[in-house]
Amino acid sequence: MNGHEICGWGRYPVITVEVHAPKVVSAMGGLLRDAAGSSILARGLGRSYGDSSLNDRVIETRYLDKFIAFDPQTGVLTSQAGTSLAEILRVFLPKGWFLPVTPGSRFITLGGAVASDVHGKNHHVSGCFCEHVERFEVMVGPDRVVTCSREQEPELFYATCGGMGLTGVILTVSLRLKTVTSAFIDQQTFKARNLAHSLELFEQNSRSTYSVAWIDCVATGQNLGRSLVMTGEHAADNKLDLPVKKSLAVPFDMPPGMLNIHSVSLFNTLYYNRVRGDMVRKRVHYEPFFYPLDGVLQWNRLYGKNGFTQYQFVIPKSAGLRGMSGILQEITKSGKGSFLAVLKVFGQENPNHLSFPMEGYTLALDFKIEKELFPLLERLDAMVLDLGGRVYLTKDVRMSAATFARSYRKIDLFQSVRERYGVNGVFASHQSRRLGLDL
Amino acid sequence: MKKVLVVGASSAIAEAVARIFSGQGAKFYLLARNSEKLSSLEADLLIRGAALVHSERFDINEHWRHEVMLNTVSEVLGGIDVALVAHGTLGNQQECEQSPDLALQELQTNAVSTIAFLTRLGNLFEKQGRGTIVVISSIAGDRGRPSNYVYGTAKAAVTTFCEGLNARLFKAGVHVMTVKPGLVATPMTEGLDMPKALLAEPEQVAADIVRAMEKKIDTLYTPWFWKYIMAGIVHIPTSFFKKLNL
Ligand SMILES: Cc1cc2nc3c(=O)[nH]c(=O)nc-3n(C[C@H](O)[C@H](O)[C@H](O)COP(=O)(O)OP(=O)(O)OC[C@H]3O[C@@H](n4cnc5c(N)ncnc54)[C@H](O)[C@@H]3O)c2cc1C
Numbered sequence: 004m005n006g007h008e009i010c011g012w013g014r015y016p017v018i019t020v021e022v023h024a025p026k027v028v029s030a031m032g033g034l035l036r037d038a039a040g041s042s043i044l045a046r047g048l049g050r051s052y053g054d055s056s057l058n059d060r061v062i063e064t065r066y067l068d069k070f071i072a073f074d075p076q077t078g079v080l081t082s083q084a085g086t087s088l089a090e091i092l093r094v095f096l097p098k099g100w101f102l103p104v105t106p107g108s109r110f111i112t113l114g115g116a117v118a119s120d121v122h123g124k125n126h127h128v129s130g131c132f133c134e135h136v137e138r139f140e141v142m143v144g145p146d147r148v149v150t151c152s153r154e155q156e157p158e159l160f161y162a163t164c165g166g167m168g169l170t171g172v173i174l175t176v177s178l179r180l181k182t183v184t185s186a187f188i189d190q191q192t193f194k195a196r197n198l199a200h201s202l203e204l205f206e207q208n209s210r211s212t213y214s215v216a217w218i219d220c221v222a223t224g225q226n227l228g229r230s231l232v233m234t235g236e237h238a239a240d241n242k243l244d245l246p247v248k249k250s251l252a253v254p255f256d257m258p259p260g261m262l263n264i265h266s267v268s269l270f271n272t273l274y275y276n277r278v279r280g281d282m283v284r285k286r287v288h289y290e291p292f293f294y295p296l297d298g299v300l301q302w303n304r305l306y307g308k309n310g311f312t313q314y315q316f317v318i319p320k321s322a323g324l325r326g327m328s329g330i331l332q333e334i335t336k337s338g339k340g341s342f343l344a345v346l347k348v349f350g351q352e353n354p355n356h357l358s359f360p361m362e363g364y365t366l367a368l369d370f371k372i373e374k375e376l377f378p379l380l381e382r383l384d385a386m387v388l389d390l391g392g393r394v395y396l397t398k399d400v401r402m403s404a405a406t407f408a409r410s411y412r413k414i415d416l417f418q419s420v421r422e423r424y425g426v427n428g429v430f431a432s433h434q435s436r437r438l439g440l441d442l
Numbered sequence: 443m444k445k446v447l448v449v450g451a452s453s454a455i456a457e458a459v460a461r462i463f464s465g466q467g468a469k470f471y472l473l474a475r476n477s478e479k480l481s482s483l484e485a486d487l488l489i490r491g492a493a494l495v496h497s498e499r500f501d502i503n504e505h506w507r508h509e510v511m512l513n514t515v516s517e518v519l520g521g522i523d524v525a526l527v528a529h530g531t532l533g534n535q536q537e538c539e540q541s542p543d544l545a546l547q548e549l550q551t552n553a554v555s556t557i558a559f560l561t562r563l564g565n566l567f568e569k570q571g572r573g574t575i576v577v578i579s580s581i582a583g584d585r586g587r588p589s590n591y592v593y594g595t596a597k598a599a600v601t602t603f604c605e606g607l608n609a610r611l612f613k614a615g616v617h618v619m620t621v622k623p624g625l626v627a628t629p630m631t632e633g634l635d636m637p638k639a640l641l642a643e644p645e646q647v648a649a650d651i652v653r654a655m656e657k658k659i660d661t662l663y664t665p666w667f668w669k670y671i672m673a674g675i676v677h678i679p680t681s682f683f684k685k686l687n688l
């Protein structure tokens with residue numbers, strides 16, 4: 004099949020490529036054989052924002068979405084890599100199981116979750132997604148499928164977790180689910196006056212299973228970094244039933260200008276003022292708690308047809324308040340307020356070669372794509388690097404190879420494992436070439 | 443516990459229907475040609491809650507196997523509550539225009555063999571005196587269009603056949619539902635250039651099918667708006683219709 008337009012969630016860039024969507028795993032070998040000489044890349048539901056899932060030749064896993072085995076004793080689910088987190092929740096939550104880690108969208112695949120080693124609002128207590136993965140199978144060549152775990156082929160395991168599809172096609176994943184007794188979350192929302200207050204609230208709630216803050220990026224001066232800090236615990240009300248709810252969809256691209264600084268600021272003020280007291284307790288369904296944006300399907304169209312990017316960085320805890328304030332100031336000064344600004348505290352770093360999280364603070368913001376944006380992001384990169392931080396690959400669309408090399412410290416190890424398995428250059432993406440991992 | 447036979451079980455639409463039934467603890471007999479697809483679907487449905495899943499390789503064009511197969515299914519499941527007939531191929535129209543053999547092959551799979559199978563299936567259900575037969579036809583059967591009239595011819599035959607079968611078996615307490623999906627994102631339509639706004643997901647179509655079965659609908663257009671689109675298309679005068687590029 005030729006000439007298909009694909010793009011990441013940010014809808015920038017949009018490229019025309021060759022797309023394959025095998026119906027059976029046994030067809031995969033043939034696809035890799037045919038690709039000999041050029042590169043190929045696995046692709047899930049395209050929820051990565053930038054060019055991580057883009058290549059001139061891609062293999063979509065959407066038909067490889069079958070459950071393979073489930074052990075109710077241990078909670079270990081083995082499933083094909085194209086299975087979505089949404090489907091896992093739909094089937095397993097009514098039986099009292101939940102995802103050990105979930106990102107802010109459930110419309111992502113197991114393969115994508117492993118390849119980006121995604122994190123959720125519980126990173127400070129539960130780490131990344133792959134820390135709950137027992138093993139997976141990855142196809143590294145037409146005739147070679149490797150089963151990896153921490154014990155078996157550990158190097159390939161640590162390279163593939165967070166390895167952005169660059170070590171092969173993940174075929175199956177064995178994930179340990181966790182037990183819950185409710186589909187609901189007991190949520191607490193705190194109003195934080197400014198950044199210092201926000202970080203303080205995180206500190207005070209470090210034992211909470213889930214925590215996240217929504218920052219009003221437009222607030223300046225004394226209010227810089229004011230936010231709503233939300234924490235959550237799984238409720239224990241034995242209500243596992245799912246609500247039946249239709250999602251809204253944004254049917255067409257927003258005309259440019261609709262999402263300017265005023266509408267963004269208005270949105271943020273409304274959001275902030277929604278919470279009246281200093282703290283509000285509420286029992287909410289897990290969907291709005293974890294996936295507030297999944298409720299509006301295709302909200303990425305709100306940014307208009309030029310698309311957008313999400314800039315997510317992490318800085319070490321030691322850089323703390325000062326570092327974060329500096330970067331936030333630079334952002335507010337630029338006047339490019341964003342629809343979304345999410346602040347989280349990360350726990351310990353894991354041994355995966357290219358995983359993003361490190362102990363510290365992470366901030367994620369959306370920016371409409373425009374010419375003036377790129378110099379701003381360069382400036383932010385410099386600040387992040389100076390503080391010893393880094394930028395999240397699964398959101399990135401423009402980082403330089405130099406920035407990447409300076410901030411990801413296990414690149415050499417990653418590349419040596421790729422070489423050992425003979426996958427360098429075979430599995431590659433627009434991003435891997437931009438970052439100098441492939442030619 | 444529903445006892446469900448699915449022909450063309452690996453079809454994306456059929457799979458989505460089977461997943462809904464599996465959540466209700468159904469028992470299945472799955473038939474299709476590709477055994478790898480069948481065995482992975484088997485495991486999937488069991489994990490989703492199916493009480494029992496049998497599967498077997500079966501080509502609808504092997505008419506000589508129809509009778510034995512149906513008897514086996516009925517015996518293994520202990521009767522059949524729901525039979526979903528979902529197999530199909532969307533042949534290349536241009537190639538069919540050049541090759542009568544190819545055109546006949548398309549008609550064979552999508553119409554002749556289907557009708558042969560439905561003949562036996564209908565009799566089995568008549569004897570049971572209960573149950574639902576769901577046949578996936580298509581909006582393509584509502585009007586012959588230059589882009590796919592060979593396929594459309596087969597679907598028109600199936601639609602008409604099912605209408606008659608429904609009227610006959612109604613008296614025996616059996617419901618035959620004809621499903622006419624519009625454009626659905628499945629392997630069948632992969633690579634076709636289709637208007638995104640009209641394209642439905644198989645899960646959506648499957649949910650419609652299950653709901654319509656419960657309501658004992660006779661002809662289901664899914665998604666719903668195709669009923670109105672097709673009502674319009676059917677009424678376009680031929681003198682004008684033939685000038686269109688549909
Ligand atoms: C609204 C929203 C909220 C989000 N929130 C978070 C969040 O809180 N935390 C977080 O960590 N991320 C978050 N993300 C990002 C998202 O979780 C990741 O980008 C994830 O990897 C997307 O999975 P996907 O299946 O869509 O994969 P794609 O976007 O299709 O691919 C992503 C990467 O995975 C690789 N890949 C996919 N499948 C395979 C496979 N089978 N084998 C090998 N490689 C494969 C691709 O090559 C690519 O490098 C969010 C995204 C959105 C849209």
Ligand SMILES: NC(=O)c1ccc[n+]([C@@H]2O[C@H](COP(=O)([O-])OP(=O)(O)OC[C@H]3O[C@@H](n4cnc5c(N)ncnc54)[C@H](OP(=O)(O)O)[C@@H]3O)[C@@H](O)[C@H]2O)c1
Pocket residue numbers: 449450451452453454455456473474475476479500501502503527528529530531551578579580581622623624625626627628629630631
């Ligand atoms: N997709 C659409 O837009 C659309 C629109 C209207 C109607 N429909 C109809 O919906 C039904 C389901 O199609 P789908 O869209 O879900 O397509 P699909 O996923 O391609 O499914 C078709 C299935 O039919 C099976 N099949 C083909 N030839 C067969 C044969 N000779 N014997 C037995 N099984 C055979 C194939 O399985 P194996 O090869 O593994 O056996 C395949 O799984 C079809 O009747 C189709 O005509 C589809």
